Each structure stands twice: as structure tokens, then as C-alpha cells.
Amino acid sequence: MFSFDLLLDAVAIGVLLGCFYAAVSLGLSLSFGLLDVPHVAHPAFLVMASYGVYFLNENYGIDPLLAGLLITPLLFVFGLVAYRIYYETFEKRGSDAGVRGIAFFFGVAFIIEVLLILQFGVDQRSVTASYIGKAWRIGDMRIPFRLLVAFAVAAALTILLTLYLSRTFMGRAIRAVAQDQEALRLMGANPIRIKQWAFGIATAVLGIAGALLIIVAPVEPTLDRSYIGRTFCVVVMAGLGSMAGTLVAAIILGVAETIVLTLFGASWAPAVSFGMLLAVLAVRPQGLFGRRS
Amino acid sequence: MKRRTFLGGTIAVTTLGLASRVDAQQPPIKIGMSMPQTGGLAGGGKASLLGIEIWRDDVNAKGGLLGRKVELVVYDDKSSASETPAIYSKLLDVDKVDLLFAPYATVPTAPIMPLVKQRGLLLMGNFSFQVNSKVQHDMWFNNAPWGPPDSWPDSFLEIAQKAGAKSVAFLSADQEFAQNLVVIAREVAKKRNMPVVFDQAYPPSTVEFSSIVRALKAAKPDVVYVSSYPPDSAGILRAVNEIGIGDNVKVFGGGMVGLQFGAVMENMGSLLNGVVNYNSWLPEPKMYYEGTKEFFDKYTKRAVEAKVDPLGYYLAPFGYASGQLVEAAVKAVGSFDQKAIAKYLHEHEMQTIVGPMSFGPDGERKENAVLQAQFRGIVDKNIEQFRSPGKQVILFPEKLKSGDLITPFEAARK
Numbered sequence: 001m002f003s004f005d006l007l008l009d010a011v012a013i014g015v016l017l018g019c020f021y022a023a024v025s026l027g028l029s030l031s032f033g034l035l036d037v038p039h040v041a042h043p044a045f046l047v048m049a050s051y052g053v054y055f056l057n058e059n060y061g062i063d064p065l066l067a068g069l070l071i072t073p074l075l076f077v078f079g080l081v082a083y084r085i086y087y088e089t090f091e092k093r094g095s096d097a098g099v100r101g102i103a104f105f106f107g108v109a110f111i112i113e114v115l116l117i118l119q120f121g122v123d124q125r126s127v128t129a130s131y132i133g134k135a136w137r138i139g140d141m142r143i144p145f146r147l148l149v150a151f152a153v154a155a156a157l158t159i160l161l162t163l164y165l166s167r168t169f170m171g172r173a174i175r176a177v178a179q180d181q182e183a184l185r186l187m188g189a190n191p192i193r194i195k196q197w198a199f200g201i202a203t204a205v206l207g208i209a210g211a212l213l214i215i216v217a218p219v220e221p222t223l224d225r226s227y228i229g230r231t232f233c234v235v236v237m238a239g240l241g242s243m244a245g246t247l248v249a250a251i252i253l254g255v256a257e258t259i260v261l262t263l264f265g266a267s268w269a270p271a272v273s274f275g276m277l278l279a280v281l282a283v284r285p286q287g288l289f290g291r292r293s
Numbered sequence: 294m295k296r297r298t299f300l301g302g303t304i305a306v307t308t309l310g311l312a313s314r315v316d317a318q319q320p321p322i323k324i325g326m327s328m329p330q331t332g333g334l335a336g337g338g339k340a341s342l343l344g345i346e347i348w349r350d351d352v353n354a355k356g357g358l359l360g361r362k363v364e365l366v367v368y369d370d371k372s373s374a375s376e377t378p379a380i381y382s383k384l385l386d387v388d389k390v391d392l393l394f395a396p397y398a399t400v401p402t403a404p405i406m407p408l409v410k411q412r413g414l415l416l417m418g419n420f421s422f423q424v425n426s427k428v429q430h431d432m433w434f435n436n437a438p439w440g441p442p443d444s445w446p447d448s449f450l451e452i453a454q455k456a457g458a459k460s461v462a463f464l465s466a467d468q469e470f471a472q473n474l475v476v477i478a479r480e481v482a483k484k485r486n487m488p489v490v491f492d493q494a495y496p497p498s499t500v501e502f503s504s505i506v507r508a509l510k511a512a513k514p515d516v517v518y519v520s521s522y523p524p525d526s527a528g529i530l531r532a533v534n535e536i537g538i539g540d541n542v543k544v545f546g547g548g549m550v551g552l553q554f555g556a557v558m559e560n561m562g563s564l565l566n567g568v569v570n571y572n573s574w575l576p577e578p579k580m581y582y583e584g585t586k587e588f589f590d591k592y593t594k595r596a597v598e599a600k601v602d603p604l605g606y607y608l609a610p611f612g613y614a615s616g617q618l619v620e621a622a623v624k625a626v627g628s629f630d631q632k633a634i635a636k637y638l639h640e641h642e643m644q645t646i647v648g649p650m651s652f653g654p655d656g657e658r659k660e661n662a663v664l665q666a667q668f669r670g671i672v673d674k675n676i677e678q679f680r681s682p683g684k685q686v687i688l689f690p691e692k693l694k695s696g697d698l699i700t701p702f703e704a705a706r707k
Contacts, residue, residue: 006511013504020500121600122335123556124527128673133564135535144503144535217500218527218560222333226498261495262504267467270496 010262016147018254019154025234030202033241034178043224044109049210057127068211079203116221124218174198239290321364325390327380332372339601344612415631432635433656440661446478453516453544462491462514471520502532523551530564546570553607562673567705577695614645665689
């Protein structure tokens with residue numbers, strides 16, 4: 001049964017949900033999109049960050065967003081170490097590093113899952129904050145505050161990352177290493193150190209993204225599996241490495257999913273999302289905002 | 294004289310000791326099972342196993358079964374259906390167990406049903422749903438309180454109709470168990486002449502339920518039957534809390550999995566208020582039978598060490614009850630003959646810590662003993678509150694009722 005109110009509601013919720021998808025995909029856009037690292041452990045890193053936020057919120061009553069910021073430096077260091085191990089053991093060794101790299105990151109994801117189960121158990125965990133469980137009322141429409149928080153934070157993260165990559169020396173170096181690693185080496189720069197730094201940034205972003213994940217819904221150790229398809233879909237549809245494109249692609253995905261959920265039946269939602277990805281790749285193989293190589 | 298007294302005393306003490314303890318000369322009775330100790334069903338599996346272990350310790354302290362010590366042989370089935378056939382073959386052919394208990398839940402149990410039927414073995418079921426409906430094994434006994442297959446949604450819709458509900462909405466996870474449940478619920482609604490105004494299945498990967506709840510609200514149903522899994526149950530209740538569900542909804546809930554486990558209930562806190570949902574055991578006055586309180590005293594202490602559900606209401610006492618059923622039947626028939634034990638279980642009503650149990654020809658409980666209870670006065674982040682009566686008021690069955698329904702749902706949430 002079609003209703004204009006329902007459609008409007010679905011679009012509004014879809015935009016907010018899309019911003020949340022963007023926030024959890026931005027790190028991957030950097031690591032996979034720009035650096036070409038097959039980072040399938042990205043969602044596991046994200047869930048691990050959520051547990052860090054949960055720990056600080058549960059034990060010290062720290063607001064989830066603030067807790068996300070507090071763990072950011074730790075995640076940055078974790079990212080630096082993870083990339084160095086990946087580089088030394090896989091990337092450095094040859095042309096088939098990509099395939100072996102996927103195995104490496106799958107292994108890391110499983111180890112993280114097991115460690116989380118051992119430490120926190122198999123049950124769901126959630127956080128408390130003043131903006132969770134309340135909604136903003138506009139006429140008949142009610143918008144959950146937690147989704148508004150996700151919207152604001154995703155927008156801020158996208159702007160910050162775009163500015164960082166375009167206006168700072170290190171940001172421009174990261175873009176350069178993504179375009180031509182050899183040229184950078186010939187100019188006397190160490191591309192591996194730049195890639196390591198970029199991977200650290202991609203992991204650090206997960207502090208705040210992990211906070212959003214546990215603000216939007218409870219988390220459990222194996223939740224990462226639900227996000228592998230979704231985050232890669234957003235990044236590939238956006239065009240590898242485009243931060244603004246990631247936000248737009250995630251919003252398109254969020255709106256499409258929500259309209260289908262609301263008006264056409266929920267079972268179709270995943271098929272429509274991935275159907276859209278295939279359609280975009282058929283028309284623009286480089287993604288919505290990617291450059292033609 | 295002194296020497297004679299000492300000798301006589303020694304003989305007497307030794308004789309008494311031998312009579313009251315397990316006979317060390319006879320080999321132990323081995324009860325074999327798999328249990329989900331990792332994977333999605335691990336939370337329930339571990340609590341259920343602890344219940345069975347408490348029974349083992351109690352029965353051994355009383356002298357064992359027919360003078361033989363009870364020993365459990367347990368393997369982790371990782372919550373997977375693909376693991377259990379090999380585990381049960383090993384239990385029978387390598388470990389040579391004397392009796393079999395089924396693992397917790399439907400999925401790991403279903404694949405072992407043909408094996409036990411083929412070999413003509415007794416199997417004590419553990420909270421599976423309709424696994425014997427096609428196999429028709431006459432030595433299967435399910436400890437779960439389900440009763441006839443339609444009784445679960447029927448009692449929920451009966452409560453709703455009594456509260457004046459006419460139309461019904463169904464919201465269900467697109468997974469086997471939830472879909473089985475909602476298929477039966479649709480048939481019950483048809484029998485009760487309740488028109489279905491909303492019927493949607495959502496994929497298990499759904500993150501945000503706001504738009505689904507908004508669409509459900511627009512359909513203006515009188516009763517909402519939800520058949521969901523733990524991660525979704527939390528998302529649905531959170532969206533209902535934020536979006537609202539409408540003043541015309543009289544009863545909300547029904548088949549929400551997860552709302553029976555301590556950690557999940559603690560997480561959801563006040564979001565649970567007003568929800569009417571199924572359960573198996575609750576700390577309400579009429580739920581205590583001989584040995585129930587003693588069991589929970591032991592469970593509460595051991596749950597901390599075992600790192601399992603601190604409440605353990607849903608599964609643990611039924612694990613203990615499975616042991617009690619075998620214990621009573623073995624003592625009555627005076628042997629471990631599985632056919633004789635099965636015959637006795639079919640023909641007699643047994644007393645357990647979760648109440649009397651009797652079984653129909655299909656091995657399911659004769660009566661529907663599934664509780665429908667309404668959450669009341671729940672506050673956030675406090676697991677201890679669930680130990681008090683009055684937090685989950687029993688509305689069904691009539692003989693165990695501990696209060697009346699508060700309706701409509703929006704009023705019950707306050």
C-alpha cells in the first residue's frame with residue numbers, strides 16, 4: 001500500500017542510515033580504495049573499536065562519542081603495526097600478495113572475533129547516552145536522535161578526511177602513493193612509510209565509526225560478517241578512494257534499502273542494494289566518482 | 294573388648310558406607326550428548342549443560358542410578374547441524390554410551406533423528422521445535438514446554454482477542470525457525486477470524502528497523518506478533534520506543550527470541566516494559582515445585598564460575614528435569630533397557646523441578662505449558678531485578694497466572 005507520508009519517512013531515514021553506512025566505510029575507502037590493500041578485516045576492526053567504546057562507557061560512564069575519540073590514538077598505532085606486519089609478511093613478497101593478503105586479513109578478522117568472545121562473551125553489548133532511545137518529532141514523523149548523531153558525525157568525518165587528503169602535505173603524499181608508487185620512490189620519498197601512515201589513519205577513523213556502530217544498534221563479536229558486503233559495496237560503488245563519493249554512494253544505498261524495506265517488502269532489500277552496485281559497475285566501471293584509469 | 298568394639302564399628306561403618314555410596318565395582322553409566330558451547334547457540338547450550346551437570350552431581354550424591362555412578366560424555370557441536378551426526382556416531386560406536394541426550398535447539402538436533410530411529414535408541418530432547426514431526430520416532434521425549442505445535446501462537450492471540458483485538462500484524466525474521474513459527478501463527482489467526490493487516494519478513498542482516506516499524510504503525514493493527522532473533526529483538530524494541538507503535542495496539546510481542554536470557558534482558562532494560570512474550574520458567578509464586586528453589590541456589594553459585602547466564606531460567610532447570618525423567622524411569626523399571634524406559638515415560642506423569650510432565654505419542658508434552666508473560670516495571674542496567682516476582686507477570690496458562698494483562702501496549706510501557 002503506497003503512502004506519500006511513508007515514502008517521505010523512508011527517504012529521511014534512508015539518508016540518515018546512508019550517512020551511518022558512510023561513516024563505517026570511510027576507513028575502507030582509504031585502505032582499500034586508495035592503498036589497494038584487500039582489507040577484509042575492516043569490519044572486524046570496526047567491531048573491536050565498538051567494544052573499546054563499550055568498555056569505557058560501561059566502566060567509566062564516558063559518553064560513547066568521547067570514548068571513540070579517546071581510543072583513536074590507540075587504533076592509529078594498531079593500524080601502523082597491522083600494516084607493517086602485512087607488508088613484511090605478504091606485500092613485500094611478490095605479485096600474488098593480493099590473494100595472500102586476503103587470507104591474512106581473514107585470519108586477523110577471525111582472531112579478533114575469538115579474542116572478543118573470550119573477553120566479552122557471546123552476548124550483545126550496548127551503551128547508554130542521553131541521545132539514545134529518543135526521537136525528534138516533526139508532525140507525524142519521528143527521527144531517532146541516534147541516527148541524527150550518525151548523520152552529523154559522518155558529514156564531519158567526510159569533510160575532515162577530504163580536507164586532510166587535499167590540503168595537507170601528508171594527505172597529498174597519500175594520494176600520490178595511490179597514483180604512482182614508483183614515481184614517489186624516484187623522488188626520494190618512502191612509499192611504504194606513507195602507506196603505513198595512511199593505514200594508521202584509516203584504522204584511527206574507526207574509533208568514531210565504532211562509537212556510531214554501537215550507538216545505532218547493540219554489537220556482538222561476529223557482527224563484522226554483516227558489514228563486509230555492505231562496506232565493500234559502498235566503497236566500490238563510490239569509486240575507489242573518493243571520500244565525498246563514499247558519502248553519496250552510502251546515502252543512495254541507505255535510501256534504496258529503506259524504500260524497499262518500507263514499501264516493497266524487506267526480503268528484497270539486500271538484493272536491491274547489490275543489484276544497484278552491479279548496475280553502476282555496468283554503466284561506470286570506475287564507480288560513481290572514480291577516475292577512469 | 295575394646296578391640297572387638299572397634300572392629301565391629303569399623304565393619305558397620307564400612308557396610309553403611311558401601312550401601313550409601315556409588316558401587317565402585319560397577320562401571321559408570323555413561324550419558325552422551327553434544328552441546329553448543331561455541332557459536333550462536335553457545336549461551337543457551339552452556340546454561341543447559343550446567344543444569345544437567347547439577348543433576349549428575351545430585352544423583353551421584355544419592356547413590357547414582359541403580360548403584361552406578363553417572364558420567365557425562367559431552368562434545369561441543371559448535372551450534373552446527375553438520376557436526377552432530379558424526380559426534381553421535383562417535384558417542385555410540387567409540388565411547389559406547391548407555392543413554393543419549395540431545396543437544397540444545399532444533400538445528401543441531403534435527404540431523405541426528407534418523408540415526409537414533411534407525412538404531413532404536415531413546416533420545417531425551419532439549420528444546421527443539423517439531424524435529425520429530427516427520428521422523429515419528431517413538432522413543433523421543435522433548436523436555437520443552439511447547440505442547441501441540443499451534444499452542445504457542447494460539448495462547449498469545451487468545452490473550453489479544455480477550456483484550457478486544459481484531460486485526461493482527463506479523464513481523465518475522467527471514468530464517469527457518471522464525472518462519473516456521475509465523476506460518477503456524479497465520480493459521481491460528483485464520484482460525485480465530487483475525488484479519489492480517491501487515492505481514493513482513495525482514496532479512497537477518499537488517500540494521501535499522503525504524504522504517505519497518507513506521508510501516509507497521511501505518512497499518513494500525515490491534516495486535517503485533519513478532520517472531521525475531523536476539524540481535525533483531527533489540528533493534529525492533531528500540532525502534533518501537535523511538536517511533537511508537539500506535540494507540541490501537543493492545544498486545545505486542547509473542548515469539549521474540551532473546552528476551553529469555555539474562556544478558557539480553559539486562560541490555561534492553563526498560564525497553565522491555567509492556568511486551569508480552571513466551572517463556573519457559575519464571576520466578577513467579579506458582580512456578581516452584583519440589584527442588585526448584587534448591588536447584589536455583591546451586592545454579593546461581595555455579596553460573597558465576599562457569600560464566601553462563603546468571604539467571605538461567607529458560608533452559609537450565611529443564612536440563613535438570615531431563616535427568617530427573619531418566620532417573621525416575623530407570624528406578625521404576627529397574628534396568629537400563631531403553632525400550633522399557635521409553636514405555637514408562639509414555640505411560641506415566643513424572644514430577645520434576647519445573648512441574649509435572651507427561652508425553653503424547655509424538656514425544657512432545659501433552660499440555661501446552663509455554664508461558665506468556667508481560668514485562669512490568671523494568672529499569673535499565675539491573676540484572677538482579679529479574680530475580681524478583683512481578684517483573685514478568687504470567688498471563689497464560691490460567692493455572693499459573695500471576696496477574697492480568699495491562700493494555701493497550703503504549704499504556705503498559707509506562
